[in-house]
Amino acid sequence: MKKFIYTFFVALxxxxxxxxxxxxxxxxxxxxxxxxxxxxxxxxxxxxxDNEVTILDPDGENEDWIELFNNGNAPINLSGYYMSDKLDxxxxxxxxxxxxxxxxxxxxxxxxxxxxxxxxxxxxxSKSGEAIILSDASLNMLDQIEFGAQxxxxxxxxxxxxxxxxxxxxxxxxxxxxxxxxxxxxIATQLACYPNPFINDVYFVSDGSKNFSQALVYNSPxxxxxSENLQEGTNRIELNNLEKGVYFLRLQTNDxxxxxxxxxxx
Ligand SMILES: [Ca+2]
Ligand SMILES: [Ca+2]
Ligand SMILES: [Ca+2]
Ligand SMILES: [Ca+2]
Numbered sequence: 001m002k003k004f005i006y007t008f009f010v011a012l013x014x015x016x017x018x019x020x021x022x023x024x025x026x027x028x029x030x031x032x033x034x035x036x037x038x039x040x041x042x043x044x045x046x047x048x049x050d051n052e053v054t055i056l057d058p059d060g061e062n063e064d065w066i067e068l069f070n071n072g073n074a075p076i077n078l079s080g081y082y083m084s085d086k087l088d089x090x091x092x093x094x095x096x097x098x099x100x101x102x103x104x105x106x107x108x109x110x111x112x113x114x115x116x117x118x119x120x121x122x123x124x125x126s127k128s129g130e131a132i133i134l135s136d137a138s139l140n141m142l143d144q145i146e147f148g149a150q151x152x153x154x155x156x157x158x159x160x161x162x163x164x165x166x167x168x169x170x171x172x173x174x175x176x177x178x179x180x181x182x183x184x185x186x187i188a189t190q191l192a193c194y195p196n197p198f199i200n201d202v203y204f205v206s207d208g209s210k211n212f213s214q215a216l217v218y219n220s221p222x223x224x225x226x227s228e229n230l231q232e233g234t235n236r237i238e239l240n241n242l243e244k245g246v247y248f249l250r251l252q253t254n255d256x257x258x259x260x261x262x263x264x265x266x
Contacts, residue, residue, distance in 0.1 A: 042076055044134055044143045045069035045105070046157030046169070046177055049150040050127035053246045053264055054171050054220045055061060058118045063111035064125040066132060070100045080137035083108065085123040087144070090175045093122040105174045107238055119130045121244070153220075154264060170248045170260070174220035190259050193249060197264040200240045202249065204261070210253040218248045218265075239265065 030179045046067040048054060058062045067084070070076055077099045084092035098119060100106040109120045126131070128149040135141050136203055147156055154171065161177040170179055193204045204212070215237050217226035225247070228237060232254075239247075242265050250260045 039261070040143075040163065041070070041072040042100070042134070042142050043069055043071060043158065043162055044132050044145055045162060046155050046172065047110075047125060047132060047145070047147075048153070048155045048171060049125035049129075050152045052152050054153045055173050057109045057113075057116065057120075058109065059113065059116050061111065061113075063113075065173070066108045066110055066121070066125075067157070068100060068106045068108070068134070069158075070102055070104050070106075071162045071265045073102050075099050075101050075104075078106075081140065081142075082133075082135040082137075083121055084133045084135075085110070085125060087131050087133060087146070090133045090139055090141065095119070096194050107174050125150075165244045170218065170222065170262075171220045173220060175221050191251065191261045193261045193263050196238070196261075196264040199266060201236055201238050202263055203236045204249070204251060205235060206251075206253065206259055210255065210257070212251045213254050214252040216250040216252075217242070218250065220246050220248075 019142070028069055042083070044066060048065050051062045051064060053062065055065070056154065057065075077097070078095040079097040081095045082091045082093065083088045083095070084247045086092060096119065109116070109118055110125050111120055112122055112124055114122050119239070127150045129150070131144060133141060133144040133147045147166070150156070151168070155169050156166045157169045157172065157177040159167050159169065159177050169177060190207050191204060192206075193202055196202070206212075211232050212230045212234060215226070215228045215230055216224060217237075217239065219225050225242060226237070226239060229258060244265050247263050247265065249263050250258060252258055
């Protein structure tokens with residue numbers, strides 16, 4: 001009898017799960033267009049809408065940029081794919097014949113300089129906010145992001161890299177998105193760095209005159225270029241060896257808080 005009950009329930013479970021998969025298949029077949037690739041395979045990974053000092057395009061100009069990432073296991077040829085800054089005009093700009101490698105990155109300069117070296121879209125990104133839409137050659141939407149006002153020389157990007165939601169971050173140009181920016185939203189009120197721009201030495205002071213235990217400096221691609229464990233009472237680091245450019249100083253306080261500030265070397 002026990003065996004009969006067991007067999008009965010196994011059969012019932014198989015029947016119910018079979019019906020479910022049939023109804024799922026039918027609803028998909030009736031309503032959704034067939035996607036050209038798995039959702040999330042090719043994504044808008046990061047973008048910068050107000051680039052003053054972060055990075056130069058091949059013509060030496062500070063331009064808006066968009067980073068794509070290929071989450072898939074095969075290269076994707078983007079020839080004829082589209083990108084736009086207008087939701088109602090997704091075919092504004094068509095990609096040239098270019099391929100993004102599996103787990104690779106691709107930078108598109110959003111500068112309307114379509115004749116310059118590199119990949120240049122025929123639109124710019126407004127720092128007061130707009131949208132980015134990525135579509136395949138049949139105008140199936142692959143990814144889109146609508147964004148609000150942007151801070152100069154910071155980006156919005158997916159964290160975790162390639163799959164997560166968009167958060168404000170420190171730029172990781174053509175590289176994996178990192179989460180170095182804990183606390184970046186409140187930097188203006190929590191941490192002051194001076195002089196900024198600086199030449200060699202940077203001084204820093206926090207709200208409430210906290211003590212600092214560690215200083216880390218990252219360059220704009222997100223690489224660690226300086227680290228120092230700080231003696232109690234230290235409020236200065238020497239950055240003589242860095243090239244001119246934009247950096248991010250990340251300080252840990254004795255009570256464990258992380259404070260981040262953008263600094264510029266002249
Ligand atoms: Ca812009
Ligand atoms: Ca340009
Ligand atoms: Ca625009
Ligand atoms: Ca990145």
